[in-house]
Amino acid sequence: MTARIVLLGATGYTGRRTAEEMVGRGLRPVLAGRSPRRLAPLAQRLGDLETATADATDAASVRALVTEGDVLVSTVGPFVQLGEAALAAAVEAGATYLDSTGEPPFIRRVFEEFGPLAERTGASLLTAFGNDYVPGNLAGALALQLAGEQAHRVEVAYYLTGGGRSQVFSRGTLASLAGVATEQVFTWRDGISAEPAGLRMRTFPVAGRERPALTIGSSEHYTLPRLHPGPHEVDVYLGWFGPATKAVHLGSRVGSSLLRLPGARPLVRRLGELATSRVAEEPDPAVLERVTSHFIGATFDAAGTPQSEVRLVAGDPYRLTARLLAWGAGRAAERGVTGLGALGPVDAFGLDVLEAGCAEIGLRRT
Numbered sequence: 001m002t003a004r005i006v007l008l009g010a011t012g013y014t015g016r017r018t019a020e021e022m023v024g025r026g027l028r029p030v031l032a033g034r035s036p037r038r039l040a041p042l043a044q045r046l047g048d049l050e051t052a053t054a055d056a057t058d059a060a061s062v063r064a065l066v067t068e069g070d071v072l073v074s075t076v077g078p079f080v081q082l083g084e085a086a087l088a089a090a091v092e093a094g095a096t097y098l099d100s101t102g103e104p105p106f107i108r109r110v111f112e113e114f115g116p117l118a119e120r121t122g123a124s125l126l127t128a129f130g131n132d133y134v135p136g137n138l139a140g141a142l143a144l145q146l147a148g149e150q151a152h153r154v155e156v157a158y159y160l161t162g163g164g165r166s167q168v169f170s171r172g173t174l175a176s177l178a179g180v181a182t183e184q185v186f187t188w189r190d191g192i193s194a195e196p197a198g199l200r201m202r203t204f205p206v207a208g209r210e211r212p213a214l215t216i217g218s219s220e221h222y223t224l225p226r227l228h229p230g231p232h233e234v235d236v237y238l239g240w241f242g243p244a245t246k247a248v249h250l251g252s253r254v255g256s257s258l259l260r261l262p263g264a265r266p267l268v269r270r271l272g273e274l275a276t277s278r279v280a281e282e283p284d285p286a287v288l289e290r291v292t293s294h295f296i297g298a299t300f301d302a303a304g305t306p307q308s309e310v311r312l313v314a315g316d317p318y319r320l321t322a323r324l325l326a327w328g329a330g331r332a333a334e335r336g337v338t339g340l341g342a343l344g345p346v347d348a349f350g351l352d353v354l355e356a357g358c359a360e361i362g363l364r365r366t
């Protein structure tokens with residue numbers, strides 16, 4: 001029997017696109033959100049879907065959405081501020097949970113705090129199940145499989161090309177990025193190790209030239225070391241900042257000490273909120289059609305000699321996020337997932353099923 005799917009955040013940009021992709025796959029999710037007025041026309045347009053009202057600031061209303069065995073998908077962000085209620089509801093109910101976060105502090109809480117609780121209640125938690133960070137999990141795992149025992153270190157990189165200077169991110173994504181700019185992130189050195197975002201910079205050859213990228217904390221730091229044989233070092237890079245990369249990198253090095261000054265963090269956060277309030281709610285669909293998303297997984301031996309490299313590409317990152325969430329939720333509802341607690345995409349579905357599922361939705365090896 002197919003489990004019930006509940007999509008919380010259905011009225012947002014990512015949520016609406018996810019609902020459309022779910023319906024395109026023949027699924028009939030319950031559309032949940034805080035505004036019945038916004039839910040009703042969407043539910044009607046997508047084929048008279050069931051709706052439910054819940055507010056992320058009212059934990060009991062979110063808890064009432066899910067029962068044991070359900071699949072709960074949350075696209076309500078910023079997750080650092082609004083994500084806990086859905087996560088806690090899934091853990092308490094013993095449900096399968098997927099979300100669209102890309103925020104390192106939230107990912108860390110899922111693996112370190114909620115994962116162990118979920119193992120006890122029978123819940124399975126799949127965080128960051130979108131453009132960030134499923135493709136890097138797949139590329140990294142494939143590169144590790146190719147390198148075998150020789151892989152001491154794995155590097156994963158995310159790039160977007162083709163967007164020029166146009167707005168490629170939704171306001172919701174920019175608000176979430178601004179919210180974590182002042183936070184510590186992490187890397188993996190035989191264990192999780194805290195460090196500022198953007199601490200290390202390197203270039204990768206992408207679309208015909210060397211392009212810079214900066215380190216970030218993500219799910220690969222927790223999931224790739226679990227694979228066998230697991231790497232001792234994991235670094236994940238974002239190459240989204242183009243010519244601004246160097247400034248962001250320097251800002252990260254200087255900023256981490258400046259941010260210790262009293263009042264600095266709230267000020268930077270407020271500046272981020274102000275900046276994001278001025279951009280359009282949604283990116284221009286014509287721009288997204290021109291964008292290519294590139295994902296790299298590369299391994300190195302203990303001496304730093306390259307061992308293997310796997311590259312994946314896709315188009316519009318929001319389409320990819322919506323399709324990943326729809327595929328993951330559909331597969332979990334129909335066939336279940338392997339494992340309890342905080343899982344990576346490879347843990348939950350297996351490498352072959354994940355690679356085939358990703359290829360079907362347009363994320364392919366080059």
Ligand SMILES: NC(=O)c1ccc[n+]([C@@H]2O[C@H](COP(=O)([O-])OP(=O)(O)OC[C@H]3O[C@@H](n4cnc5c(N)ncnc54)[C@H](OP(=O)(O)O)[C@@H]3O)[C@@H](O)[C@H]2O)c1
Nearest residue numbers: 009011012013014055056076077130131132170172173176
């Ligand atoms: N990992 C990735 O690759 C990836 C890709 C896409 C998006 N994201 C993340 O996903 C999140 C959503 O992005 P978006 O572009 O869809 O943003 P958005 O359009 O602003 O959508 C936010 C959603 O959250 C809902 N919401 C806000 N406060 C709420 C509350 N108190 N209770 C219940 N619902 C509430 C909004 O409901 P209303 O409609 O009622 O306002 C809306 O549905 C962001 O954190 C973004 O960074 C990540």
